[in-house]
Amino acid sequence: MSLNSSVPQQTLKATSQSVSSAKEPDYTGLVxxxxxxxxxxxxxxxxxxxxxxxxxxxxxxxxxxxxxxxxVFGRGGRNIQSIRTVIAAAAALVGHSVYLDIYGSQAFNSMSDGEEAGTGSVEAKPKEQRGNNPKPTLRSRSQ
Structure with a gap:
């Protein structure tokens, strides 16, 4: 909507090509x-x-x-995870699912889509008390 009615406005035209009919991406070139x-x-x-x-x-x-x-993997696998995300997005546009396999990498070969490295193997340690001393009590200041 324009405040100046004398200026012609462009209208957007719908295209007949839909996302599902888009041609298959060049996965090799993208990778x-x-x-x-x-x-x-x-x-x-x-x-x-x-x-x-x-x-x-x-x-x-x-x-x-x-x-x-x-x-290629980056700190904490950030680079390779970003690459996987871009490839998965390109595949999703045409209705494909994608699996990226890096030769010689054990940590990422066993991962399925959406999993992060090391999520199942690390257990949280319970917090330990620092000492046997009781908690201090607060006293109000009186003068």
Whole structure:
């Protein structure tokens, strides 16, 4: 809505193309685009992509040199989790589910979509009292 009625306003037209009819994303190109900046030698990156039409599931296998794993995974797995999120969002646009497998990584191979590393193995320790002294009592100041 415009305050000035003399200025013509643009109207948005609906397109006939829907999200579900969008073409399939280039998963290999997307993974290379997301991972190569973290690698010392981008030529060592190998990406294999399999698509199962019956289950609409995409399996992406990635391999690179072991020295680059720290940079690709990032502190606490933040980088690889962000990469997984972007790939999952691209797959969700066309109704696919995706699984990213990093060759040689044990921590992330056993993870399914949406799980975080180490959530089931860490148990909370109960808090211990610091001493046998009773809690101090508060006294009001009187003058």
């Amino acid at each position: 290379k685009f997301l991972i190569q900046p973290f690698l010392e030698s981008p030529g060592s990156l190998s990406v294999d992509c399999e698509f199962s039409a019956s289950t609409s599931r995409v399996w992406i296998r990635v391999a690179f040199e072991g020295e680059d794993k720290g940079r």
